[in-house]
Amino acid sequence: MSHILILGGDGYLGWPTAMYFSARGYDVTVVDNYFRRNACTELDTGMLYPVPTLIERAKIWHTTTGKEVKVVIGDLTEPELMRSLFDQAKIRYAWAQDETFSGLPDTVVHYAEQPSAPYSVMNYRRADVTLTNNLRTTNNLMWAVRDMSRHTHIIKLGTMGEYGTPNIDIEEGWIDIEHKGRNGRFLFPRQGGSLYHTTKIMDTDLLWLGVRMWDLKVTDLMQGPVYGIETEESKLDARLNTLFNYDEIFGTIINRFITQAVIGYPLTVYGGGGQTRGYLHIKDTLQCIHMAERTSAEAGELRIFNQFMETFSANDIAALTKKIGKERGHDVAIDHLENPRKEMEEHYYNPVHKGLIEIGVEPHYLTDEAMHGLFEVVERYKGNIRNDVIFRGIKWD
Ligand code: USQ
Numbered sequence: 001m002s003h004i005l006i007l008g009g010d011g012y013l014g015w016p017t018a019m020y021f022s023a024r025g026y027d028v029t030v031v032d033n034y035f036r037r038n039a040c041t042e043l044d045t046g047m048l049y050p051v052p053t054l055i056e057r058a059k060i061w062h063t064t065t066g067k068e069v070k071v072v073i074g075d076l077t078e079p080e081l082m083r084s085l086f087d088q089a090k091i092r093y094a095w096a097q098d099e100t101f102s103g104l105p106d107t108v109v110h111y112a113e114q115p116s117a118p119y120s121v122m123n124y125r126r127a128d129v130t131l132t133n134n135l136r137t138t139n140n141l142m143w144a145v146r147d148m149s150r151h152t153h154i155i156k157l158g159t160m161g162e163y164g165t166p167n168i169d170i171e172e173g174w175i176d177i178e179h180k181g182r183n184g185r186f187l188f189p190r191q192g193g194s195l196y197h198t199t200k201i202m203d204t205d206l207l208w209l210g211v212r213m214w215d216l217k218v219t220d221l222m223q224g225p226v227y228g229i230e231t232e233e234s235k236l237d238a239r240l241n242t243l244f245n246y247d248e249i250f251g252t253i254i255n256r257f258i259t260q261a262v263i264g265y266p267l268t269v270y271g272g273g274g275q276t277r278g279y280l281h282i283k284d285t286l287q288c289i290h291m292a293e294r295t296s297a298e299a300g301e302l303r304i305f306n307q308f309m310e311t312f313s314a315n316d317i318a319a320l321t322k323k324i325g326k327e328r329g330h331d332v333a334i335d336h337l338e339n340p341r342k343e344m345e346e347h348y349y350n351p352v353h354k355g356l357i358e359i360g361v362e363p364h365y366l367t368d369e370a371m372h373g374l375f376e377v378v379e380r381y382k383g384n385i386r387n388d389v390i391f392r393g394i395k396w397d
Contacts, residue, residue: 003027003103004293005085007076007141008111009069010054011036013157013226013285016242017109019233020286021293022067027101029094030054031085033075035114035133036243036250043119045247046386048229048259048378052239064236070094076112077133082140086148107153107293108145112137113199117161117341118249118394120196127195134199135206142210153217153296155289156207159200160224160278160308160351164191165344170351173220173304193343194396208302215300219292223285224278224308227254227366229377231283242282247389248340254279254317254366254374256390261325261332262378263385271339273315276349278308281364291359305355309363324371328379342396 004021008014009030022028032054040047052060058069074081084090088104095101113134114120120130138156145152163170166189175188187208192198203220210216234240245251246259248268257267280288288307297303312320318334325332339345357363364370378385 001025001027002106002293003029003101005105005108006030006111007108007137008032008113009071010034011111011115012242012245013282014111015054015057015240016231016234016282017111017286017289018069019061019240020231020290022061022069023065023233024290027095027098029070029072029085029105030058031072031074031076031081031112033073039114039119040245040250043249044389045245045249046384046389048244048246048381049241049384051241051243057240060237060239064240068098076140077136079140079143082137082144083148086144086152104149105152107155107296108141109155109157109289109293110138110141111157113157113203114196116249117194117196120194120199121396122394130196131199134196135202138203138206142206142216145216146210146214150214150216150299153219153293154207155219155221155292156203158204158220158222158304159197160222160306161193161197162190162201162204162222163188163351164193165276165347165349166191167348170306172306172352172355173222173302193341211300211302217297217299217301219297219303219305221288221292221305221307224280225252225254226280226282226285227252228282228374230373231286246385248391248394253314254321257317257321258371258374258378259385260390261321261330262375262382263387264331265387265390266333266335267318267321268391269314269318269334269336270341271336272345273318273336274313274346275343276311276313276347278306278311278351278353279366280307280309281366281370284309284361284364287361288356291356291361295359306351306353307356308351308353310365311349311351312366320366320371324368324375328372328375337391340393340395
């Protein structure tokens with residue numbers, strides 16, 4: 001069986017990914033420095049429910065399933081920690097009890113980044129944390145794989161926000177350009193809408209260098225905003241649910257709107273609400289990672305997929321939230337706040353997203369039934385929701 005290393009294993013996507021692969025018989029190691037939790041505490045963002053530490057979650061997982069997830073707590077901006085994860089002797093020692101252990105990581109899933117656009121533009125210090133954390137971690141990973149484990153497939157979480165909202169169709173990573181009678185293939189033009197998105201562009205450029213120079217194998221997943229809480233594995237025990245933010249810094253729009261609807265807070269549509277993005281359920285993130293892992297990029301290939309299942313405007317999401325909220329007895333109003341972000345509110349948006357379906361992903365959509373399911377989970381924790389953290393007006397400018 002394969003060994004999969006998950007960087008950022010305590011995050012919104014990291015822990016569900018760890019359980020998903022562990023449930024399917026992989027050897028799983030997770031690494032995290034609790035950046036997200038600490039930032040939430042520092043910024044007093046609130047969370048829908050308390051989440052046990054990563055070590056506690058691994059114990060709960062072990063008690064529930066008999067399976068083991070190895071936990072490393074540490075800061076991946078430190079090269080020594082990153083390199084230790086690819087050190088044959090150290091890894092063997094850590095897994096010594098397990099005779100079937102498969103050795104160096106075959107795949108590394110890199111989520112270990114500061115993921116919030118608002119956080120990245122709050123002030124200089126947080127901009128610097130975002131830049132330093134995201135780029136050093138990616139650079140440390142690239143060099144560790146280059147020096148110690150070139151067979152390892154790097155699956156990097158990018159973002160659809162790398163492309164911005166251009167007035168042309170968005171291709172899957174690459175574009176063929178004819179210029180003055182000659183042709184070439186290039187990374188699709190990118191223009192991030194925040195410092196966070198810009199670090200993701202820089203990550204892609206770093207790894208593209210690694211692919212060209214050292215034949216690394218890289219899959220870069222350009223993901224849209226994710227929604228949802230429960231996965232097949234978390235349903236085994238509510239303490240295994242992933243962390244859920246609904247504040248304006250770490251919460252994403254669908255999760256936020258449902259939470260707002262449950263407590264009767266008018267939905268916070270920013271500006272005109274025509275901003276359109278590509279969305280997916282957290283279960284589909286897991287499927288996408290799995291299919292990317294199963295198929296792998298070749299040595300010397302930077303493979304890019306656009307990772308979302310369907311597009312919606314902020315207004316579409318507000319209307320759907322209102323409709324389902326009302327069906328469930330909530331009093332839902334829609335507000336249009338002055339947009340704290342600098343972004344286009346009316347724009348063309350037509351990104352290609354075929355690659356993941358071609359390698360076997362079966363999409364889930366945001367149907368009425370799916371929305372009812374999301375409401376149902378959030379309603380269970382209604383008493384924990386704080387309306388003072390929903391909107392503070394963190395401005396881009
Ligand atoms: N929006 C509202 N009201 C809100 C929250 C958001 O109208 O209360 C709008 C925003 O203005 C934006 C859109 O909804 O146009 C999406 O915002 P978001 O906060 O859900 O997502 P975003 O800040 O773009 O970032 C999230 C994740 C990030 C990921 C990105 C994918 O936090 O890690 O990379 O989604 S993408 O949006 O495609 O760049």
